[in-house]
Amino acid sequence: MGKTEAGRPGPLSVAELNTQARALLERTFPDVWVEGEVGRISTPPSGHLYFSLKDSKASVDTVVWSSNAARIGFPLQEGDRVLVRGNLTVFVGGGRYQLVCRTVTPAGEGELRAAFLALKERLEREGLMDPSRKRPLPFLPKGVGLVTSPSGAAVHDMLRAIRDRFPAMRCVLVPAAVQGDGAVSSLVDGLRRAAAVDGIDVVVVGRGGGSLEDLAAFNDERLARAIVATPIPVVSAVGHEIDVTMADLVADARALTPTAAGELVVPEASVLRSRLADLLRRRGLNLFPGLIEEHRQSLDVLSSQLAGRLRRRVDHERERLDARKRQLLLATPRGWVRERRLAVTALARRLDAAGLARVGRARASLAPQASALEALNPLAVLGRGFSVTRRIGDDGKHVVHGAEGVSAGDRIETTFAAGDAILSEVEERIPRDLPEA
Numbered sequence: 001m002g003k004t005e006a007g008r009p010g011p012l013s014v015a016e017l018n019t020q021a022r023a024l025l026e027r028t029f030p031d032v033w034v035e036g037e038v039g040r041i042s043t044p045p046s047g048h049l050y051f052s053l054k055d056s057k058a059s060v061d062t063v064v065w066s067s068n069a070a071r072i073g074f075p076l077q078e079g080d081r082v083l084v085r086g087n088l089t090v091f092v093g094g095g096r097y098q099l100v101c102r103t104v105t106p107a108g109e110g111e112l113r114a115a116f117l118a119l120k121e122r123l124e125r126e127g128l129m130d131p132s133r134k135r136p137l138p139f140l141p142k143g144v145g146l147v148t149s150p151s152g153a154a155v156h157d158m159l160r161a162i163r164d165r166f167p168a169m170r171c172v173l174v175p176a177a178v179q180g181d182g183a184v185s186s187l188v189d190g191l192r193r194a195a196a197v198d199g200i201d202v203v204v205v206g207r208g209g210g211s212l213e214d215l216a217a218f219n220d221e222r223l224a225r226a227i228v229a230t231p232i233p234v235v236s237a238v239g240h241e242i243d244v245t246m247a248d249l250v251a252d253a254r255a256l257t258p259t260a261a262g263e264l265v266v267p268e269a270s271v272l273r274s275r276l277a278d279l280l281r282r283r284g285l286n287l288f289p290g291l292i293e294e295h296r297q298s299l300d301v302l303s304s305q306l307a308g309r310l311r312r313r314v315d316h317e318r319e320r321l322d323a324r325k326r327q328l329l330l331a332t333p334r335g336w337v338r339e340r341r342l343a344v345t346a347l348a349r350r351l352d353a354a355g356l357a358r359v360g361r362a363r364a365s366l367a368p369q370a371s372a373l374e375a376l377n378p379l380a381v382l383g384r385g386f387s388v389t390r391r392i393g394d395d396g397k398h399v400v401h402g403a404e405g406v407s408a409g410d411r412i413e414t415t416f417a418a419g420d421a422i423l424s425e426v427e428e429r430i431p432r433d434l435p436e437a
Contacts, residue, residue, distance in 0.1 A: 026089050038080045063099070068102055120249065128250045142170065144172070144202055144203070145202070149177065149207060152178065174197075191205060192230075202234075203235070204235045204237055204258075209238070218245040235252065389412055390412065
């Protein structure tokens with residue numbers, strides 16, 4: 001858009017006008033449901049589908065792109081009443097606004113289809129249809145559970161397909177209503193009972209095709225959540241290829257028909273026997289026992305090495321933990337006091353030992369001197385039968401070394417080894433006659 005010399009917005013081109021109108025319509029009407037009568041159908045080679053949608057008062061041009069047109073599940077004819085879902089836009093080249101449809105359903109099924117799409121969007125947001133959530137089917141099941149009507153054609157199609165492929169396969173039929181009042185509860189209970197049968201590790205739930213009203217039970221939220229909650233894989237097999245139900249979308253696997261479900265859940269026994277025979281014919285199969293024993297021996301060696309490494313690792317970590325404990329003890333006042341008390345106790349023991357050793361060495365060095373002193377000890381002499389005699393005078397007591405040290409009339413004191421003493425008076429000094437040389 002340009003501007004005039006006065007600064008006012010300049011005129012729009014036709015393309016600009018149509019483009020802005022398209023943006024406005026697409027923002028305002030991004031998702032609309034419209035019911036009306038089909039008129040003026042056009043199917044060019046591009047595969048797109050063009051028709052008008054009208055009522056008694058107005059009409060609107062409608063287009064279904066080829067990718068969505070191929071999914072319309074019924075032949076669209078002029079005069080049909082339909083319910084469409086899509087968004088409004090403007091065809092810039094022609095200046096006409098039109099309704100771009102994503103889905104087209106018969107008007108009689110409009111409410112059911114709308115409810116189905118709303119539930120589908122909600123369960124998609126919860127992740128119930130996420131491929132990563134879905135479980136793989138067992139390659140060779142021990143048994144197959146069939147939750148369906150015992151009187152319908154679907155059960156016969158399932159059983160015939162299973163028996164043709166694997167005659168010895170165990171099949172358990174769990175009867176359930178597939179249409180009408182109580183069908184949802186019957187199917188939910190059938191899934192629970194089938195999963196509880198010992199040896200059943202995959203279950204098929206299904207019926208033949210029909211209208212949206214006929215398939216209402218298989219589009220019910222309660223059955224969808226029961227399929228997800230079933231502890232073993234579930235295969236949904238409802239009707240024909242064009243009949244896609246909520247059960248198909250949330251099941252672990254979808255079979256387009258009941259017959260296809262039987263073919264999906266079991267392998268062909270003849271193919272398995274052929275493959276097994278090929279394996280047995282291979283000479284390399286004889287090497288398996290030796291290879292297994294060799295690998296077992298290698299595993300024993302590795303296990304022993306691993307155990308040794310683990311023990312060493314545990315011992316190392318225990319030493320590290322003890323060191324950390326000591327560091328933590330020293331980091332607290334109580335720990336510091338405890339460590340210091342232990343150190344003082346150790347020093348006291350060393351001091352006691354050193355003192356005892358010092359006393360022992362001193363005692364050993366004093367022993368000779370004690371012996372010498374003992375020899376000089378007068379009491380020791382007295383102990384051998386001798387005594388000490390002292391003269392008692394006015395100036396005290398004096399040791400008498402010989403008889404010449406006393407005179408008649410002197411008082412003397414004689415002391416013995418036990419410490420006892422006697423007093424006596426000298427009557428006479430008798431000189432000892434020594435033998436002549």
